[in-house]
Amino acid sequence: MHKTTSLRTFWIVFISLVSLILVSLYLHITSGDFDITVMEILRTLLQIDSKPENELVLFEFRMPRMIVAALVGFGLGIAGAIIQGVSRNGLADPGILGINAGAGFAIVVFMFMFQGELFTDGWLGTMIMPIFGLVGGLLAAVVIFVMAWHRGTLDPQRLLLVGIAISSGFGALTLFISLKMNPNDFEAATVWLTGSIYNSNWLYITAMLPWLIILVPILMMKASVLDLLQMKDESASSLGIAINRERIVLLICSIGIVSACVSVSGSIGFVGLLAPHIARRLVGVTHNRLIPICGLIGMLIVVFSDYVGKTIVAPAELPVGIVISLVGVPYFVYLMIRTKGK
């Protein structure tokens, strides 16, 4: 099943995913309390005698949310592929490993330290948030790897367990800090923490885009290294690869992406778990094909889940993180059952 597939299969998968994403984006943008037809959307986008209220709804609410969903999914999907590749653990996921929680904690600390100061609401604060997230995410990753390192290898089960412990620890600290905030900031922090993206705006998009633009190409360049890392350590180093240095670079890049996503959308789990598994079935295990497909699948998952989340219990909304974990958990259990068979 996990063989390398032909280039043609890759493009077929690629194109079908893109079209599925377009369908989801269409569903996403046309659904909501305020009815807008497709023609109106097109007219508004192309600026042909558009109505001001349509413009407001589209440009201020729906477009940013849709783009954030797409970007977050893209980032988390790729980060999941890298983290699974580096840890050689098919059950790894930034959410389960506690990297989300670490980044979230750092961001809440940031919100708390600078609360009430002017620049937190402005662009500077929004741009700095991912950097704080990165620090927190790295902190969590260091703790996780130090704790899970056992006699020179990463024990897969232990990695998950440490991740669970780290998540609940950072979760408690985050709750503690956020309760010290003033009520307004607390509200903002809790909405953000549950993994919801309905308060997105263009600023968030500009805050996370640079991270993706810089880090994703780096990871793509490293794709072949990632393939070699799947071999035994001795074989990889005999091919002249500085294994540990490459691992660290790859991890830092992926944590950077995760932090950018978390600082915008809060903690959304399971995307980084699901995307690589589905992608491997579709295009095999070669990373230069796997990585872009993971990104697309992640994008599809988040956009579609957000569409489900905002329509299924309308007029109330489910945070997209909850929708994804409803699907993600059974899949995770299924994966655990299957891997035990080997």
Added chain:
Amino acid sequence: MISGEQMKRQISHRIPILILALSPFVMVALAVCSVFYGSKSISLSTIWDAFVRFDPNHIDHQIVIHSRLPRAIGALLVGAFLAISGALMQGVTRNYLASPSILGVSDGSAFTITLCMIFMPNASSMEMILMSLVGSALGVAFVYGIASVIPGGLSPVKLAIFGTIVGTFLSSVSMALSTYFQISQDISFWYNARLHQVNPEHVKLAIPFAIVGILLAMLVASKISVMALGEEVARGLGQRTKVVRGIATISVIILTGISVALVGKIGFVGLMIPHITRFLVGMDYRWVVPCAGVIGAMFLSFSDIISRFLNMPFETPIGVVTALFGVPFFLYLIRTRGGGKHA
């Protein structure tokens, strides 16, 4: 209890006896502190008056009897229940990571309470407690059901991962349902431990259940000491392991179920306390069960008092306080005992 002539390794009965003898004093002291410290300062003499000559028109008396006292008692009881549940689970499954909050028992309980609040909004306290018991049974069945399908799924680490994942799932479903039925505020109230709002009526209703649960626990305690040596050994010694396991599970379901019904989910007590207790009193569960009970009671009561000081004048959720102690302990357990042959 039979004790002296048993074996040489049981020479140090002094420690458990010391613990059991001193604990009432400590518990009373903690309860007094718990009643005394709060957002409204009430003098000791007023508290005394509230007990001796209760005056329904006196606000401070009302606060002491109807708010602070149930809270103090609730903390002690729930701490004891959770610690005993944890001790039984760890003994029976020989799993050093077993505990009600990790293995999805508490989540199952909270899940059925969500259902109960949605579909039976006028449920009485008794019905709530019963639903909570059903839920904890469901949680146990769910986690063990999945785990036993897989070869090796009952190993400590895997079981803990399953438990957490199933817990995440149940709480996501609860969250989705409560958003749909628009009662999410009430539910988040239930999910987060609310020791400050213990309902005195719930406490009264819970006590008969608790007595049954603790009696069952004591009944199988000596058998569990044998089971902790291993399933084969226990069977070889002529023990009916299934019966013992069944009784222990019922006791866990009862004790965890009423804990969640009383105060919501509180993590790490059931994980940590049994380890500390075994470290102090050894492997004889006839001593471990009661000692874990009193140590758990003291720990939770202590955490509850700390939770009022961490962020004065506001209270910190008690889950944060127990996690503060619990997470480093959890990591220490994984570090020292995880992986390798334990995995």
